[in-house]
Amino acid sequence: MLTLPSVPEAVRQTRRDTAAALSEYGLSPDSAFAGAVLLVVSELVSNAVRHAADHSPTVDVTLAIAAERLVIGVADQDPRLPDLSPQAMGDGLRTVSELTAAYGGALSVEAAVHRCGKTMLVWFALPDDLGMYGRRVGSCAL
Template sequence: MWRRILTVPLEPEAVRLAREDATAALAEYGIRPDSAFAGAVLLVVSELVANAVRHAAEHSPTADVTVAAGAGQLVIGVADRDPRLPDLSPEAVGDGLRTVADLAAAYGGSIGAERDARGCGKVMVARFRVPDELGTTGRRVGSRAR
């Protein structure tokens, strides 16, 4: 699996930084930034990072934004140190997470919230199936963290 991680401060410019890095990550993986799929993924990155800024900044000075791809799937993760897991039931989510869920579902994916591996925070995850027409252009470039 190919993976790229960016750590951003949970401040307003985090959304811009995360989008720029995710755009570069998609290009490295072979997904054109002007494709509808890339647009959906970038909107999801924006919403998940904006939610971290809005809801987790008091518990977490930074968030790790991960773009991972392999086996026909693309996964976006936003990890912070806030231990509170959101209620992802349809009646409880706000407009931002509803948009994230709808975009992921449109590409055969889903969203979720998990405790992080160290047990001191959470990871918001959005999974997508890479469209077949993009699957042949996706390439494994190697792991890279910034």
């Protein structure tokens, strides 16, 4: 897990750390899949910084590979849950939703169980050409 202050610089740091994690899993940072993942994580952290910073001094980012999926979680301490209906989403979440769907995945939000806040969750189906290294169940990069 990566915990960052809720400031704009967190977006850049998250992109760097996510790109490094994807490289560890054998994904070229220049691939279309990696580009989609980096855009999604950037949008989610940017939204947390923009909309939750008043309630959340930090943002937690997790990235894991399990069950043929790449899963990203971005958590903050703001209890307000975004409306994920297509007509209510802003451009950023619409982009996230479309990119995850394009790679066989989805976007969701979950209220925090043991504290105030929420986690935005996205998952992508792993590309067929990732190889066995990236298909280890339970591996975690951030």
